[in-house]
């Protein structure tokens with residue numbers, strides 16, 4: 342009898358190794374069954390998702406014509422729920438002190454070469470002002486795990502500092518947090534500090550591989566890490582973000598594990614993951630990607646992203662600057678709804694860009710463009726760069742957000758909010774060239790807002806922003 346139970350709160354039961362292996366066998370055996378494949382694609386067309394088994398079967402299907410249909414459907418689903426908006430954010434690295442032994446991350450405790458750094462509150466201020474001056478409104482906080490150097494009190498204090506900084510027209514309006522798995526009590530404190538999403542990557546769902554990749558430190562406890570989102574929910578955090586680090590384990594296993602995690606959250610809490618991230622392993626200080634044999638080639642990676650979009654249609658999907666411009670351009674058409682821009686992965690890197698010899702960075706990024714270049718590029722590709730943070734500030738989190746998204750009502754807020762926040766960006770931070778492109782897009786898309794009252798109001802807000810007022814939202 343399989344132990345698999347999506348509603349269980351025990352890691353080995355909701356991420357059940359036996360169920361994953363069974364699923365992979367089933368996918369192998371049935372991927373040539375045309376009738377089955379057509380049936381799953383038909384089901385996916387209802388925009389209500391497909392199961393981990395169904396998605397695994399499509400992933401295994403080698404027919405290029407089917408892959409093209411999967412890509413087209415992913416793009417359609419993205420547009421249905423998220424339009425052509427792309428929410429912008431940047432990571433902020435607070436500290437690279439870490440007690441863990443993750444073999445793929447240069448922050449691991451045994452790395453004596455990397456320059457260790459922890460930002461003071463004054464240094465955080467300077468970093469945040471630099472980020473505000475680029476135009477960012479939404480951050481993802483990143484830190485190594487170190488109970489003495491980076492205790493929860495430090496993280497909470499830093500969040501307070503960040504929200505408190507008012508510089509020119511700048512403001513950070515949503516702080517997401519990507520820190521190590523912690524206790525219910527600490528999650529409650531993060532909730533009380535007003536975080537947006539709590540993000541934690543599983544790295545790999547394969548317990549044996551997980552234990553080998555995390556030989557020492559608190560993160561080596563697979564169950565503690567895998568059950569973190571359940572504790573976060575218990576601590577009152579509504580929005581959680583999951584992901585695996587592709588390239589560590591075989592992509593097939595982790596693809597199924599990730600979808601089972603999403604199914605677990607939906608089954609247990611009535612709301613799936615707010616976001617899913619799709620990082621791929623990068624070269625870093627003392628980490629050579631050549632030492633890892635599970636690198637995921639582009640064509641398979643693209644299919645994974647498209648199938649996550651199809652399987653979990655409501656989730657936000659995040660791509661970072663780990664991916665190159667070329668890869669990001671392709672991924673934009675496969676379901677991505679959020680991306681970072683102008684990122685620095687070194688501690689203090691926004692104020693003082695690092696030279697090669699003093700690396701405190703977590704990994705080497707592939708997209709080095711400035712935020713303005715990324716915004717201009719998105720406009721050229723007919724995507725709306727959005728700096729919106731309205732849902733969370735209006736209390737539209739957790740199942741409230743998901744319900745509005747699922748029944749399509751969210752589009753009455755999202756398009757106007759995207760245009761309003763883009764207008765702020767263009768007015769305060771954009772280069773003349775980007776501003777011109779952005780203004781043309783706003784003029785064109787304002788007319789697309791379906792509700793007349795909202796359309797009129799959005800036009801008024803945009804006029805007021807032109808006159809110097811800020812921070813409107815629906």
Ligand code: SAM
Nearest residue numbers: 445446483484485520521542586622623625704
């Ligand atoms: N330290 C926290 C933890 O243990 O969960 C999270 C913060 S860490 C700064 C963010 C993520 O970066 C990790 O969860 C991991 O997936 C990813 N990462 C680590 N090393 C990487 C590498 N060499 N290339 C790409 N991503 C990496």
